[in-house]
Amino acid sequence: EDKVVQSPLSLVVHEGDTVTLNCSYEVTNFRSLLWYKQEKKAPTFLFMLTSSGIEKKSGRLSSILDKKELSSILNITATQTGDSAIYLCAVGQGAQKLVFGQGTRLTINP
Amino acid sequence: NAGVTQTPKFQVLKTGQSMTLQCAQDMNHNSMYWYRQDPGMGLRLIYYSASEGTTDKGEVPNGYNVSRLNKREFSLRLESAAPSQTSVYFCASSETTGLYGYTFGSGTRLTVV
Numbered sequence: 495e496d497k498v499v500q501s502p503l504s505l506v507v508h509e510g511d512t513v514t515l516n517c518s519y520e521v522t523n524f525r526s527l528l529w530y531k532q533e534k535k536a537p538t539f540l541f542m543l544t545s546s547g548i549e550k551k552s553g554r555l556s557s558i559l560d561k562k563e564l565s566s567i568l569n570i571t572a573t574q575t576g577d578s579a580i581y582l583c584a585v586g587q588g589a590q591k592l593v594f595g596q597g598t599r600l601t602i603n604p
Numbered sequence: 605n606a607g608v609t610q611t612p613k614f615q616v617l618k619t620g621q622s623m624t625l626q627c628a629q630d631m632n633h634n635s636m637y638w639y640r641q642d643p644g645m646g647l648r649l650i651y652y653s654a655s656e657g658t659t660d661k662g663e664v665p666n667g668y669n670v671s672r673l674n675k676r677e678f679s680l681r682l683e684s685a686a687p688s689q690t691s692v693y694f695c696a697s698s699e700t701t702g703l704y705g706y707t708f709g710s711g712t713r714l715t716v717v
Contacts, residue, residue, distance in 0.1 A: 503644065528705045536608075536694060536708035537647075582646060584705075591662070592706065594639075594646040 496521040500583050500595035508603050511573050515598045517583030518565040526586040527559055527566050532597070533579045540568075540581075570600075578602045606630050610695050610709035617685045617716045625680040625712050627695030635698045636678035637662075637706065638670060640691040647694065653678055685716045 498519045507513055519527070526544045530537035541550040543559035543566060550557050557568045570577055580599050584592040608629045617623055629636065634655045639647040639662075649662030653672040667689060669681045678697075682689060692713050696706035 498646075500646075526705075530705075535710045538708075539705050542705055584647075586705075591637075591649060591652060594648070596644055596646040 496585075496587065496593050498583055498585050498593050498595040500581075500598050502598060503596060504599045504601075506601045506603065507573060509573060509575060511602075512569065512571045513573060513600065515568040515570075515581050515583075515600070516565065517567070517595055518563075519583075519585045519593075519595075520564065521585045521587045521593055523587045524561075524585060528584045528586065528592065529557055529566075529568050530582040530584065531579045532582055537582055573602045575602050575604055608695055608697055608707050608709035610693075610712050612712060613710065615712060615714050617682075617714065619686060619716060621685050622681065622683050623685065623714075624682075625693055625695070625714075626677070627679065627709060628677045629695075629697040629707070630676065631697060631707065632675070633697035633699055633707075634675070636672065637696045637698075638668075638678070638680045639694045639696065640664065640689075641694060641711075642691050650680065650693075682714075685714075687716045690714060690716045 501516045528542045529540040541557045548559040554571045559566045580597040582597045583595040611626045637652040638650040651670040653659045656675045671679045695709040698706045
């Protein structure tokens with residue numbers, strides 16, 4: 495059975511801290527791994543990682559794909575209260591489907 | 605740019621009632637999806653449509669039906685709602701391969717009492 499597991503499920507830190515969110519997967523026909531940020535409504539796209547692009551960075555956020563370990567991390571440095579959200583990891587497989595993890599609820603306290 | 609539009613945004617149903625959730629996209633995407641999101645369980649795929657005229661079951665299809673009305677529209681129907689279908693429903697679309705991820709609608713919060 496295809497599976498995407500995120501850890502931790504919940505994380506509370508202080509503004510300015512650095513956080514690392516984890517995602518591990520067991521899926522058939524791996525094509526890509528994606529990170530989404532979900533605030534009050536729909537998930538919004540952050541990064542996509544594939545075999546040909548295993549590291550991405552945008553401002554304070556960065557992500558690495560480890561194909562050998564079947565995992566990925568999302569790093570956020572110098573966190574701000576606006577980073578508070580649910581972070582979703584999803585793996586694209588075979589056809590068009592995405593398999594999502596449970597999400598990590600990140601809370602940044604001032 | 606509207607992107608993916610879902611209606612309604614909120615709905616309360618009584619057990620046994622039926623309803624249809626509507627979804628439309630204006631990005632000329634071939635593929636469309638319906639997911640449900642429950643606390644602690646991430647997003648689970650209900651049904652998807654790889655292209656106009658085709659639909660396939662996802663991980664949790666029981667109790668639902670779908671219609672790909674045309675390239676733009678993909679509806680989700682609950683024939684006889686149950687409390688277990690209380691959830692937030694998201695429609696999404698993607699270009700054919702889905703390689704670059706999905707664009708999501710803003711969601712429908714459904715409560716079945």
